[in-house]
Amino acid sequence: MTSTVHSVEAGGTAVADWITLDDLDRDPFPIYARLRRESPVAFVPVAGRYFVTRYDDVHTVDHDPDTFTANEAGSLMKRSMGHSMLRKDDPEHAVQRASYGGVLKPKAIKQLWNQRFEENFERFFAEFVARGPGACLVRDFAAPYAAENLRVVMGFDNATHEDMLRWSQTLINGTGNYADDPSVWALAETSYSEVNDALDEMITRFRREPDGSLISHIVNSGAPEVTLEDTRANLKMSIGGGINEPRDALTTTVWALLERPEQLAAVREQGRWKDAFEESVRWVAPIGMYPRQTTREVELGGITLPAGAKLGVVALSANRDETVFENPDEFDVFRPKKPHLGFGGGAHFCAGAWVARAQVADIALPRLFERLPDLRLDPQQPPEIGGWVFRGMTSLPVHW
Numbered sequence: 418m419t420s421t422v423h424s425v426e427a428g429g430t431a432v433a434d435w436i437t438l439d440d441l442d443r444d445p446f447p448i449y450a451r452l453r454r455e456s457p458v459a460f461v462p463v464a465g466r467y468f469v470t471r472y473d474d475v476h477t478v479d480h481d482p483d484t485f486t487a488n489e490a491g492s493l494m495k496r497s498m499g500h501s502m503l504r505k506d507d508p509e510h511a512v513q514r515a516s517y518g519g520v521l522k523p524k525a526i527k528q529l530w531n532q533r534f535e536e537n538f539e540r541f542f543a544e545f546v547a548r549g550p551g552a553c554l555v556r557d558f559a560a561p562y563a564a565e566n567l568r569v570v571m572g573f574d575n576a577t578h579e580d581m582l583r584w585s586q587t588l589i590n591g592t593g594n595y596a597d598d599p600s601v602w603a604l605a606e607t608s609y610s611e612v613n614d615a616l617d618e619m620i621t622r623f624r625r626e627p628d629g630s631l632i633s634h635i636v637n638s639g640a641p642e643v644t645l646e647d648t649r650a651n652l653k654m655s656i657g658g659g660i661n662e663p664r665d666a667l668t669t670t671v672w673a674l675l676e677r678p679e680q681l682a683a684v685r686e687q688g689r690w691k692d693a694f695e696e697s698v699r700w701v702a703p704i705g706m707y708p709r710q711t712t713r714e715v716e717l718g719g720i721t722l723p724a725g726a727k728l729g730v731v732a733l734s735a736n737r738d739e740t741v742f743e744n745p746d747e748f749d750v751f752r753p754k755k756p757h758l759g760f761g762g763g764a765h766f767c768a769g770a771w772v773a774r775a776q777v778a779d780i781a782l783p784r785l786f787e788r789l790p791d792l793r794l795d796p797q798q799p800p801e802i803g804g805w806v807f808r809g810m811t812s813l814p815v816h817w
C-alpha cells in the first residue's frame with residue numbers, strides 16, 4: 418500500500434497493482450479511499466476487473482444496462498447457479514423478476530411473513546441463550562435465523578435451515594471459485610442437484626395445494642415465458658443472496674451499536690432500529706462488490722474502458738464516498754438521510770430488501786436488545802470482520 422501512486426497507463430488506464438487480496442479481505446476501506454482519490458476507475462490485476470469506486474460512477478453503471486450489462490461472459494455465477502435474473506438485462510430480466518410477484522413485498526410480509534419471522538426469532542433466540550455467555554451471534558443466532566426465514570418464504574417445506582445454509586454457502590463458493598478448485602465445484606454441483614430435486618417435489622405439492630410462498634406463487638401464476646430452468650436458477654441465486662446478507666446486516670449493526678453505547682441508548686429510547694439497520698448497510702455494504710461488463714467502449718471516471726471490460730461495482734466504496742456522505746467512515750445513526758447503494762440500484766435493486774428490513778430491523782434488533790438489556794462484547798474473544806466481495810462479521814461472541 419505504500420508503493421507508487423499507481424502504475425499508470427496502459428492506454429490511459431490506471432492499473433492498481435499495489436492492491437493485494439489479503440489487504441482487500443482484511444480492510445478494503447483505505448484501499449477504496451485511495452482509489453476514489455487517485456483513480457476512481459482502475460484496473461485491479463488481482464481481481465481481474467476494473468473497480469468502480471465513486472458513488473456517481475456506480476450510479477451511472479447501475480442505471481445504464483445497455484452499456485454496462487449484467488450478463489457477464491464466462492460468469493462463474495452462471496456455472497454455479499444457472500443463468501438467473503441477476504445476470505440478465507431488461508426486458509428478459511423484467512419477465513423473470515415479475516415471476517416473484519408480491520411474495521417479497523410489504524403486504525405479504527405483513528400478512529404472512531412477520532409472524533413466521535417472530536416465531537423463528539423465538540426459536541433461535543432460545544437456542545442461542547441456552548448456549549450461555551460467549552455464544553457467537555453470527556453462528557449461533559443470525560445464520561440459522563436468516564436461513565429459516567428464507568426457507569419459509571421460499572416454501573422449501575421439504576428442507577431444513579441446515580440444508581439452506583449448506584446450499585447457500587456451497588453455491589456462493591462456486592460463484593467465487595476463481596481458482597477453479599474441483600472440490601469447490603463438486604460441492605456446488607451436489608447442492609445444485611439437491612435444490613433441483615427439492616424444488617421438483619415442492620412444485621408437485623404446490624400445484625395441488627398452493628400457499629403464499631415464493632415457489633407456490635411461481636408455479637401457479639402461469640407465466641409460460643419463465644421456464645423451469647429459469648426458476649431453478651432464480652431460486653438458487655436467491656438462496657445464495659438471501660441468507661448471508663441479512664445475517665451480516667444484523668450482526669454488523671449489533672457490533673456497531675455495542676461499540677457506541679451513546680448511539681445504542683438513543684436508538685433504544687427512540688426505537689430507531691430501522692435507521693440503525695440502514696446506516697449499517699451503508700457503512701458496511703454486505704454485498705461489497707458486484708460484476709458488470711461493458712458492451713462498448715465508454716468513458717467512465719476519467720478513463721476509457723474498452724468494450725468487454727469486466728467491472729467490479731464497489732458498493733462498499735460508493736457508500737463511503739466523501740462527496741456524498743459526511744465523515745463516511747463513521748457509523749452514525751443520526752446522519753442526514755441520503756440513498757445509499759447497499760441494495761444496489763436500477764433494475765436489479767435488491768428484491769429482498771423489504772424482507773431483510775422486516776426480519777432484521779423490525780424483529781431481531783429490537784427483540785435482541787430488549788431481551789438482553791446487558792448485551793455486550795465478550796472481553797475474552799474479540800469480534801472479527803472480513804471480506805470484500807461479501808463483507809460482514811465472521812465472529813461476534815457476546816455476553817449478557
Ligand code: HEM
Nearest residue numbers: 502503659662663666703704707760761765767768769773
Ligand atoms: C441486508 C440484506 C441484503 C442486502 C444488502 C442485499 C443486497 C443486494 C444487492 C446489492 C443486489 C444487487 C446486485 C447486483 O445488482 O448485481 C441484490 C439483488 C437481489 N437480492 Fe438482495 N440483499 C439483501 C437481502 C436479500 C434477501 C433477504 C433476499 C431474498 C429474500 C434477496 C434477494 C435478492 C434478489 C432476488 C436479487 C436480484 C434482483 C434482480 O436481479 O432483479 N436479497 N441484493
